[in-house]
Amino acid sequence: MSKRLLNKVAIITGGARGIGKATAQKMLEEGAHIAIWDVDQRAGKKSVSTWTDAGYNCRFYKVNTVDFDTVMKATKQVMEDFGQIDILINNAGITRDASMKKMTHEQWQQVLDVNLTGVFNCTKAVSPLMVEQCSGRIINASSIVGIKGNFGQTNYVASKAGIIGMTKTWAKEFGRYNVTVNAIAPGFIETEMVQTIPQHLKDIMVANTPLGRMGSVDDIANGYVFLASEEASFITGIVLNINGGLG
Numbered sequence: 001m002s003k004r005l006l007n008k009v010a011i012i013t014g015g016a017r018g019i020g021k022a023t024a025q026k027m028l029e030e031g032a033h034i035a036i037w038d039v040d041q042r043a044g045k046k047s048v049s050t051w052t053d054a055g056y057n058c059r060f061y062k063v064n065t066v067d068f069d070t071v072m073k074a075t076k077q078v079m080e081d082f083g084q085i086d087i088l089i090n091n092a093g094i095t096r097d098a099s100m101k102k103m104t105h106e107q108w109q110q111v112l113d114v115n116l117t118g119v120f121n122c123t124k125a126v127s128p129l130m131v132e133q134c135s136g137r138i139i140n141a142s143s144i145v146g147i148k149g150n151f152g153q154t155n156y157v158a159s160k161a162g163i164i165g166m167t168k169t170w171a172k173e174f175g176r177y178n179v180t181v182n183a184i185a186p187g188f189i190e191t192e193m194v195q196t197i198p199q200h201l202k203d204i205m206v207a208n209t210p211l212g213r214m215g216s217v218d219d220i221a222n223g224y225v226f227l228a229s230e231e232a233s234f235i236t237g238i239v240l241n242i243n244g245g246l247g
Contacts, residue, residue, distance in 0.1 A: 003029075003030045003031030004030045004031070004225065004229040004230070004231070005027055005030040005031050005032035005087070005225065005228060005229060006030070006031035006032075007031060007032075007033070008027075008031070008032045008033070008086040008087055008228070009032070009033045009034075009035070009078070009082040009083070009084050009085050009086050009087070010024075010027050010032050010033070010034050010035070010085075010086065010087035010088070010089060010228065011034075011035045011037055011075075011078060011085060011087070011088050011089065011122070011126065012024050012027075012034060012035070012036055012037065012089040012091055013037045013038070013063070013065055013089065013090055013091050013092035013118070013122060014037075014038055014091040014092030014093060015034070015036035015037065015038055015044070015047075015089075015091065016036060016038035016040040016043040016044035016047060016060075017038075017040065017043050017047075017192065018191045018192055018193070018217055019091060019141075019186070019189065019191060019217045019220045019221065020036075020038070020089070020091040020092070021047055021217070022217035022218050022220070022221040023089060023091065023220070023221040023224045023225070024036060024047070024051070024058065025051075025221070026218070026221045026222065026224075026225050027087075027221075027224075027225060027228070028051055028056040028057075028058060030225055030229075032087070032228075033057040033058065033082055034051075034056070034057070034058035034059075035058070035059055035061060035074075035078045035081070035082065035085075036048060036058065036059070036060045036061065037061050037063035037065065037074060037092070037122075038060070038062070038063065038092070039062065039063070039064050041060070041062045044060040044062070045060050047060075048060040059078075059081060061074045061077065061078070065092055065114065065118030065119075065121055065122055066113045066114055066117060066118050066121070067121075068121045068124070068125070071121045071122055071124075071125045072125050074125075075125040075126055075129070079129065084129075084133065085126055085129050085130065085136070086130075086135065086136060086137065087136070087137045087138075087139070087228045088122060088123065088126045088127075088130075088136070088137070088138045088139070089139050089141075089224055089228075090118075090119040090122055090123065090138070090139065090140040090141060090163075091141045091224075092114060092115075092118055092141075093114060093115045093141055093159075094110065094111060094114045094115065095111065095153070095156050095193060096108075096110050096111050096155060096156075097152045097153055097156065098152060099151070099152050100154050103154055103155065107155060108154070108155045110155075111155035111156055111158075111159055112155060112158065112159055114159075115156065115159030115160065115162075115163070116158075116159045116162045116163065116166075119140055119163060119166065120166070123138060123166075123170065126138075127170075127174060127179065130174070130177065130179045131174065131177040131179060134177055134178045134179075135177075135178050135179065136174075136177075136178070136179040136180070137179070137180055137182075137227065137228045137232075138170065138174070138179065138180070138181040138182075139181075139182050139183070139184065139224055139227050139228060140163045140166070140167050140181070140182070140183040140184075141160075141163065141183070141184060141186075142160045142161075142163040142164050142167070142183040142184065142185040142239060143156070143157075143160040143185055143186060144185050144186065144187045144188075144241065144243050144246060145157050145160060146159075146160025146161040146162075146163060146164055146185060147161070147164070147185060147239070147241075160185075163183055164183055164185075164239055167181050167182060167183040167237065167239070168237050171236040171237030172237065175236055175237075180227075180232065180233070180235060180236035181236055181237065182227045182232070182235060182236060182237065182238050182239070182240065183238070183239045183240070184220060184223045184224065184227070184239070184240045184242060185239050185240065185241050185242070185243065186215060186219075186220050186242050186243065187209065187214075187215055187241070187242065187243025187244050187246045188202075188205040188206075188209065188214045188215065188243070188244075188246070189214060189215040189216065189217060189219070189220060190214045190215065190216055190217070191217060194214070202214070208246060209243070209244040209245060209246045210244060210245030210246070211244035211245055212244075213244065214244075215242060215243070215244055219242055220242055223240050223242050227240065
């Protein structure tokens with residue numbers, strides 16, 4: 001079976017764990033070379049060590065995407081290490097949940113800095129290289145709550161709704177250079193972030209999902225791989241909803 005991402009170089013932010021890690025695994029299996037950007041150096045290096053031992057080509061870079069200078073330096077280093085950048089997965093994100101009444105300015109700003117400004121920074125750094133080579137895939141992590149809203153997540157919802165707007169704008173700006181820009185909006189996915197939610201609330205999530213289960217990290221990783229592949233070469237500016245039918 002042919003590998004869909006053979007010799008493509010992908011940067012995956014937040015790739016040390018969860019959906020980002022699962023995406024890296026699948027992209028490596030599809031023949032890609034991977035640069036993991038994450039603030040969790042321990043988890044990132046552990047994952048990369050496992051993959052390199054298995055014969056895959058991947059490296060870890062400690063990157064706080066909020067810091068544009070760090071992002072630019074990491075972009076330059078990836079180019080030196082791999083020689084090209086074909087795919088950017090803007091996956092890194094955080095939550096700081098509270099109702100509007102209780103949410104602090106710090107909680108608001110922290111989430112917007114990572115989830116929105118971080119995506120801007122990475123795309124600002126990498127997109128000129130894709131434009132120059134007249135090819136590239138940029139895929140951003142939105143969320144079902146960015147479309148529907150969610151109680152107690154003013155900051156997170158605002159960031160994920162903003163991602164959709166940026167995605168559609170960049171698709172228009174970069175299309176002429178053969179660079180596609182899409183977003184994925186996961187539903188309720190079984191991640192470490194979701195494990196902190198009380199069981200009775202998770203039961204409600206599952207009951208409201210037509211497929212009757214929470215999604216797995218592999219479900220989202222499969223979407224990233226598809227949008228990064230040649231199979232999706234005429235798809236840009238979309239939000240791929242992977243949510244088990246949760247409308």
